[in-house]
Amino acid sequence: MDAGQPGAQQAARLDAADPLAARRELFVLDDPDRPGDAVYLDGNSLGALPRAVPDRVADVIAREWGRLRIRSWTESGWWEAPERIGDRIAPLVGAAPGQIVVGDSTSVNVFKALVGAVRMADEDPGGTGRDEILVDAATFPTDGYLAHSAARLTGRTVRALPPGDLADAVSERTAAVLLNHVDYRTGELHDLPGTTAAAHAAGAYLVADLCHSAGALPVGLDEHGVDFAVGCTYKYLNGGPGAPAYVYLRAAHQGRFDSPLPGWHSHRDPFGMTPDFAPAADARRGRVGTPDLLSMLALEAALTVWDGVAIADVRAKSLALSDFFLRRVEHYVPDGRVTSLTPREHARRGSQVALACPDAEAVMAGLIARGVVGDFRRPGVLRFGFTPLYTSFADVERAARTLAEVLADHGGAGSAG
Structure with a gap:
């Protein structure tokens, strides 16, 4: 990903201001075969490994x-x-x-x-x-x-x-x-x-x-x-x-x-x-x-x-992550290619975003092949879970951009700005 892109700059600013950012170091997140190359957005199915456990x-x-x-x-x-x-x-x-x-x-x-x-x-x-x-x-x-x-x-x-x-x-x-x-x-x-x-x-x-x-x-x-x-x-x-x-x-x-x-x-x-x-x-x-x-x-x-985490801070970051993801998906993905099933209103949103996508299974396979891990539910739902203790805004930016690239491969084109 080009660090000079506006989305990346926004993500960097948000990560710098994140009071939970240091918690990320408490988890094992890298793929040993591709260090630094994994974005894990499936904590709503299986959370990442905390380093204290082994x-x-x-x-x-x-x-x-x-x-x-x-x-x-x-x-x-x-x-x-x-x-x-x-x-x-x-x-x-x-x-x-x-x-x-x-x-x-x-x-x-x-x-x-x-x-x-x-x-x-x-x-x-x-x-x-x-x-x-x-x-x-x-x-x-x-x-x-x-x-x-x-x-x-x-x-x-x-x-x-x-x-x-x-x-x-x-x-x-x-x-x-x-x-x-x-x-x-x-x-x-x-x-x-x-x-x-x-x-x-x-x-x-x-x-x-x-x-x-x-x-x-x-x-x-x-x-x-x-x-x-x-x-x-x-x-x-x-x-x-x-x-x-x-x-x-x-x-x-x-x-x-x-x-x-x-x-x-x-x-x-x-x-x-x-x-x-x-x-x-x-x-x-x-x-x-x-x-x-x-x-x-x-x-x-x-x-x-x-230890020492306030659940209010977790909620605030969860909403900020999912808001940012939705904005970046709208920026990169052509209108109508995917549709959010998750309510926009904060009072009605959990900590995942579900996108209706007819070819969800193939699209998710393409995302995982490029190092962005979410999951899908039949029929035609992409799920992206946001775990505030270790998900970064840079992860979210990369996931949205990669989603657009995979969708383009399956038909349709996305923005690169």
């Missing part, structure tokens, strides 16, 4: 597992890891300590939270008459599958609606509402506070999926009164492939939460080994069995990149 994992394997072995459950803090790491995630989603436990997959946690919410509704006055679960029709497919499974288990039906219609649709028939905070396909930010308030006004409970918002924008779980929330840790939280997910159990609900997957780790007295289940009195009710310690401790090391 040494920590090596220590866990060689010392904690290799030498201390079973003693690490107590001497290395393995037993408390799900709650300890949950408390590290808590400020990133606006939660006080003691409400998040880490473990299992997002899918398992969605199921636990949704069934638990419906069971709580059953215990409320008139709760057995609440015969429906509301879900947003644009939800990630697995969330929909799990909602139907939870409905079968609890004797409910599922009603799927556009996310913007959920607040108006909640009624005395609704037991629980399942809402994705940010749409995985379009990057649209949905109204979590408003939908939560509407659910509560109707006597229902709200379960939020934070996979595409945690670590990218303020969530405010405590502030907005969200009942339950789940999320993965391998996207904006950079925990690594298959990193454990988490579940948020609002403090006021912990004593009533009835998990459909009770296990010895969620027992009040785990080592009592009693045949009858007696749940813990706190957020440990969200646990099940023995956690995946290697991945969990890798996540704990990854979360150190957040």
